[in-house]
Amino acid sequence: MSVEHYFAVGLAIVIVGGWLFDWLMHTVAIIYGIRRLHRQLPTPSPEDLPGVSIIKPLVGVDPHLYANLESFFKLQYPNFEILFCVQDESDPAIMIVQKLMELYPKVDAKLFIGIKYICPNGKINNMIKAYEAAKNENLLISDSCIKMNENTLMEMVSCMKPDVGMVVQMPFFENRPKLGFASVYEKVYFATFNARSTLGGFATGINACTGMSCLFRREPVDKAGGLAPLGQYLSEDYVLNRTITQAGYKSVLCTSTAQQNSGYSSVGTFHKRIIRWSQLRIALLPHLIILEPLSECMLMGACASWAIEYLFGISSMGVFLMHILLWFLLDYTLLRIVENGPLPFSKFEFVVAWLMRETLALFLTLQSHRNTIVKWRHKKYKLNWGGKIEEV
Numbered sequence: 604m605s606v607e608h609y610f611a612v613g614l615a616i617v618i619v620g621g622w623l624f625d626w627l628m629h630t631v632a633i634i635y636g637i638r639r640l641h642r643q644l645p646t647p648s649p650e651d652l653p654g655v656s657i658i659k660p661l662v663g664v665d666p667h668l669y670a671n672l673e674s675f676f677k678l679q680y681p682n683f684e685i686l687f688c689v690q691d692e693s694d695p696a697i698m699i700v701q702k703l704m705e706l707y708p709k710v711d712a713k714l715f716i717g718i719k720y721i722c723p724n725g726k727i728n729n730m731i732k733a734y735e736a737a738k739n740e741n742l743l744i745s746d747s748c749i750k751m752n753e754n755t756l757m758e759m760v761s762c763m764k765p766d767v768g769m770v771v772q773m774p775f776f777e778n779r780p781k782l783g784f785a786s787v788y789e790k791v792y793f794a795t796f797n798a799r800s801t802l803g804g805f806a807t808g809i810n811a812c813t814g815m816s817c818l819f820r821r822e823p824v825d826k827a828g829g830l831a832p833l834g835q836y837l838s839e840d841y842v843l844n845r846t847i848t849q850a851g852y853k854s855v856l857c858t859s860t861a862q863q864n865s866g867y868s869s870v871g872t873f874h875k876r877i878i879r880w881s882q883l884r885i886a887l888l889p890h891l892i893i894l895e896p897l898s899e900c901m902l903m904g905a906c907a908s909w910a911i912e913y914l915f916g917i918s919s920m921g922v923f924l925m926h927i928l929l930w931f932l933l934d935y936t937l938l939r940i941v942e943n944g945p946l947p948f949s950k951f952e953f954v955v956a957w958l959m960r961e962t963l964a965l966f967l968t969l970q971s972h973r974n975t976i977v978k979w980r981h982k983k984y985k986l987n988w989g990g991k992i993e994e995v
């Protein structure tokens with residue numbers, strides 16, 4: 604037996620181990636998704652409902668912004684305030700906020716205009732005045748693209764137990780049929796790849812937080828220096844979660860998903876967002892440079908079919924096709940769990956969107972390795988190893 608043969612056997616065994624781990628991730632995500640998502644939690648008694656300060660950082664407008672912001676004025680919750688933050692005084696979002704504030708005078712809402720520079724992260728600088736003015740111990744950071752149902756805040760608060768410091772809504776989408784195939788593609792991405800990692804992470808206690816809609820206690824954040832330390836990173840959401848869990852609190856997934864509802868959707872802008880997120884992740888957690896591609900269907904399928912043929916003599920083409928079919932069926936199952944109702948698109952659209960996502964995944968990951976400059980809204984940032992940023 605040659606050294607090359609021993610090396611190939613060792614490599615094949617490692618690949619089969621990684622392949623089995625991928626199936627474990629699918630299984631964990633499906634089981635945890637069924638158990639956690641869309642569960643009815645008992646509503647806390649009125650005296651257990653804490654006040655919540657909702658912070659809404661806004662940059663610019665889109666055709667859905669009015670409806671998205673209005674949904675917050677209609678929340679069924681006894682004690683909340685909405686703190687809108689607009690960084691630029693010529694931003695048309697100001698008019699929308701003012702109009703809604705006039706329309707719903709009984710809702711406690713305030714508007715903060717202009718940034719206070721405390722860190723490189725633009726979103727944090729936009730939110731900081733509201734953070735400092737917030738009346739309540741519980742804060743909800745809610746991105747501009749989020750639309751809520753009347754009972755969503757109640758659901759989030761129901762997840763906030765005494766040992767819990769943070770309640771995160773897993774990103775998903777409102778149904779936006781008018782926006783065409785791009786909105787199908789986005790849904791498929793968020794209900795398969797993203798949901799698998801997020802559900803897997805929360806099920807096993809690994810930080811997989813996306814901060815577009817998250818409720819948290821401010822006490823551990825203030826003790827760690829407030830928002831400024833988080834703003835040294837672009838992944839301020841990940842670091843917020845880490846700060847709260849390091850203070851001894853749990854971070855849990857909310858039973859409802861975050862309904863993104865931006866008024867624009869195109870495959871190109873979606874790819875740019877996914878590349879930016881991938882850039883954030885690999886700067887923050889460099890081991891993901893290797894692990895992420897290995898959690899992708901096509902690459903792992905190719906590696907595993909070679910390894911299984913090498914070890915057991917089973918046809919690699921047969922293994923590859925079975926691998927794709929099983930992965931596809933498990934992704935479809937997860938999509939149905941996350942959607943929790945009839946799909947707003949046909950099975951054919953799902954197949955096309957799924958194939959497109961799986962085949963383009965590696966290409967998009969490679970794009971994210973091309974440079975360390977990230978463009979986010981109107982600013983450019985340089986990402987350093989460890990995830991810290993400098994403004995360019």
Ligand SMILES: CCCCCCCC/C=C\CCCCCCCC(=O)N[C@@H](CO)[C@H](O)/C=C/CCCCCCCCCCCCC
Nearest residue numbers: 621628631800803804811813814838841880894895897898
């Ligand atoms: C042999 C295969 C090993 C596979 C290991 C798993 C590798 C993880 C694969 C993909 C990670 C994708 C994460 C998607 C969700 C994150 C979305 C996101 O980028 N959000 C950013 C913007 O809001 C945020 O700032 C970044 C956060 C970093 C998240 C890191 C997530 C790691 C998740 C690991 C889950 C492991 C689950 C194991 C279950 C058995």
Ligand SMILES: O=c1ccn([C@@H]2O[C@H](COP(=O)(O)OP(=O)(O)O[C@H]3OC[C@@H](O)[C@H](O)[C@H]3O)[C@@H](O)[C@H]2O)c(=O)[nH]1
Nearest residue numbers: 660661662725726729746747814815837838839840980
């Ligand atoms: O400079 C900025 C950039 C962004 N923002 C606000 O931050 C929120 C999120 O911005 P976008 O919608 O552009 O970005 P994403 O949805 O991709 O953000 C997501 O990924 C990156 C994380 O750091 C964010 O916290 C997360 O929400 C919006 O409400 C936006 O208005 C600012 O207030 N200032």
